[in-house]
Amino acid sequence: MSKDFYNAAGFYEYVDEKKLMGTRCKSSGELFVPPRPFSPSCSGGEMEWVEMSGKGKLEAFTVTLYGPTRMVEAGYGPKNPYCVGIVRLDEGPAISAQILGLDLTKPEEIKIGTPMKLTFLERTEGEEKKTYIGFEAT
Amino acid sequence: MSKDFYNAAGFYEYVDEKKLMGTRCKSSGELFVPPRPFSPSCSGGEMEWVEMSGKGKLEAFTVTLYGPTRMVEAGYGPKNPYCVGIVRLDEGPAISAQILGLDLTKPEEIKIGTPMKLTFLERTEGEEKKTYIGFEAT
Amino acid sequence: MAAKRFNRGVALVGAGMSSFGAFPGKTTRDLFVDAFKDMQASVDKGFDPKDIDECYFGNYSSSQFEGQGFTAPFIANAVGMNPRPAIRAENACASGGSAIRLGVMAIASGIADMVLVGGYEKETDQPTEKVTEILATASDNLYENVAGFTFPGLYAALATAYMHRYGATGETMMKVALQNHENGALNPKAQFGKKIGDFIKMKQRSAEKKGKPVPQWDDEMAFLRDPRANPVISWPMRLFDCSPVSDGAAALLLVADDMAHHFTDKPLHIIGNGVASGVAMHDRTDLTRIETATEAGRVAYEMAKVSPKDIQVCEVHDCFTMTQVIATEDLGFFGRGEGWKALEEGRTARDGDRPINTSGGLKSKGHPVGASGVGQVVEVWKQLRGEAGERQLPGDPTLGLTHNLGGSGQVCVVNIFERK
């Protein structure tokens, strides 16, 4: 059961269930997204999973024409670019994700600070479909 | 022209022509097989290519059942093992090569010191045929 | 906590590099031999390679680029260093800088008096998509790669944050490219020995030869603005915002300070060395700066007892154009949000008051990842000794700095050199 590890494996198990989860240190109360199995500030700490509200703001982005293999396999390329960015969650931490719902033909009009809400997307990689987190302009 | 580099690229260009070549430092006279573009002992040195006689002795060997991809692609495996070893050339230096002409069903009877002579072999790798050096028991 | 210091001073008495570029048929071993020979020739009074006690090498990923991991003993062997200790440092694009740190430490520790430091990478045997994949293993494979970030993408995202807060534009980035290509055109070892104007002429000649209509641009900036000549890779970054895929190697000879005069009357002393590690991009509170650079700079300045304004020669890690602008702020040369204006005003050009990347930078000189941080020192060596030829800075400079980033800035190494 990867969720017992409070790590990336647990995180992606939740993503498969369409949940964005972080871990919280039971002693210091610190919240970690992406999750951590270990709380450096209090050198230890038992962890628990916490679900995020999924609301946030766009903090940085790019519109990529030449992506990695997994994005090429998912159908992206110079004629069908995608947006990827960093979204700061209302809960404080930030995370990298594909950004949806923006007009990618006019990247200069995309605004840092745009409110975002969580969504989940599927990409075909090789022969598998995999679920990833995404954010959508609201 | 890779042969001008006095390096691996030049070496394999010669192998394609079925020649086993080393480099010799024109100042110190030292012979290098595999080739070197640089003579560490005299810190420099112009090089020239020298052809080896192709005679030598087996210095160490193994009979491999589980080889790398290139050997698997060439048809080797647990049911068709191959022998690879180190052969000391009559000229002094030694080199790694596939060893042919031995009874691989009785590896315990293969003798260190067995006289060897150079041969060339082709292996199919992916869609290409590539030439390699080999040695044969004489 | 009082700053800790090295127990023993370290001097640079030789520095050399192979040409940077694409060299089919040459492995990292061959490239490093070229760098070693160039370094040998640079040692004024000569030296006996047998006196080298140890070797520290920077390499990002020969295992992926050329199928050869464990390069340290092979590279040591190529230049006759066995059985001396040889250790490879890896810190992505800061691998070279990290190797320098290890070399300094070896001498300061007393275990070595003379150290060979090297950096090397062989990237051009792989197709571009494969290179992109290999470089991407230096970003966070658990959370950044999966989101779709490439390396140009990560730095493009930093650029959007910087542009949004401070008003810089795509034009700023084009001006970085213009400037670095001006410098690189004067560097015979540079991958692109060409100004942007030379690229224009090349395109025109090529069209002419093919009997196609000859393209015209009003000036260099018009060329860089033209999406056919300078296409977007990852918005806002275009082709000419990215450092190239390169092969190359560089080598340095370090000795204990008190031995330096045996080798040259003009040694450089490594008076400052700072290294910092940091978090992945999504964990940063401010995406308009790179904290590791500020921290590594702080440590190096403190050790050297100098301040940013004292630095006369400076090579920064311009893996992408906007990175250079941010670096000049991180290092304290300009205030926050002022770097792009300084760049546009020409202050960082060779004839400006704060010249940056006289070598051409990674942008024009080339970026063979593990060699880059070591190659930066070769430029400082030349500039501080008055040997930089046509691109020599005036004023007999004595103080230089190198700034070497790893990944998206999760490591930075800053070195400060002085000719006393």
Added chain:
Amino acid sequence: MAAKRFNRGVALVGAGMSSFGAFPGKTTRDLFVDAFKDMQASVDKGFDPKDIDECYFGNYSSSQFEGQGFTAPFIANAVGMNPRPAIRAENACASGGSAIRLGVMAIASGIADMVLVGGYEKETDQPTEKVTEILATASDNLYENVAGFTFPGLYAALATAYMHRYGATGETMMKVALQNHENGALNPKAQFGKKIGDFIKMKQRSAEKKGKPVPQWDDEMAFLRDPRANPVISWPMRLFDCSPVSDGAAALLLVADDMAHHFTDKPLHIIGNGVASGVAMHDRTDLTRIETATEAGRVAYEMAKVSPKDIQVCEVHDCFTMTQVIATEDLGFFGRGEGWKALEEGRTARDGDRPINTSGGLKSKGHPVGASGVGQVVEVWKQLRGEAGERQLPGDPTLGLTHNLGGSGQVCVVNIFERK
């Protein structure tokens, strides 16, 4: 040339490791957290992680094993070390030993008083053929790989040369496996906590369950001689001659000698450290020994002012069984050609006069490449402090040695530890 020395003594005040084995769902970051916690628990008087000045990590190839290069800042981050300097050392299977060398050097140089040293590798996410390919990038890709050499193959060739010259046989190797599995069965962190007898019982139970005829062997050696139970991989080496594919991590806390008493009343002092690099196998004049080990041992013994006979606890790099035998000769414990006899006479067993690999060695404990050299030190830490539990050596040992090979022996790192 007089031997050079470190300017400042270095002590080991904490040592810990994750379990070694196969851990699906855990990355190197997670494994290193486990090792770090175990190390924390081992520091008798505790310590504040904020006092750690620098981090040096050994890792062979996370870039190929888990798609994550540039691991140093990520691992540093996992245990809260940013912005401290973090540098990865890579020297194939001697990556861990190389990281230890860097940690010692950092303290000796004066730049650090407290250093975190780590090693980690995550291999089991890849299929066996892919693991073989990744390991093979540590052999000479220009001349060894192309000939058909795998890693087991290279060490098998050394074994044939040794057997031919000195008369050792396949039985010798089986006895190494037998001995190391005896030791590993007493190590709760070992990948195989099993004696050969336990493997026999497992096979028998499994046959029983499936309703198949239950196989019988006269004794453990009969089992190891049976080609169905112990098939040939690369003659003369069989399955039980090879260390396994493993995940794992290990962590050490080093401090300046004069600070050691703040952390424990039983520190170990690193009194000897030797590193040597060497040539590829075909370039060696004698294939029955590994020269880098002799050279690294010579340097370490000289620095420590001790001789082989003084060593009481010893972990050697038994990536393959015959390698262990050769190591005991290279380190001067036995004369040339005498190592295999000493082994067969039981002298290297736990109750022998020269116990080797009380941890179970890489063979039984596991071989997560970058962690292995660091994990060896964890055993010496336990043995010299009387904390090795059921496998504790008698006689209150105070002097221990680790021997960590890279590749086919092109690098060796030897450390000597003393409890004073």
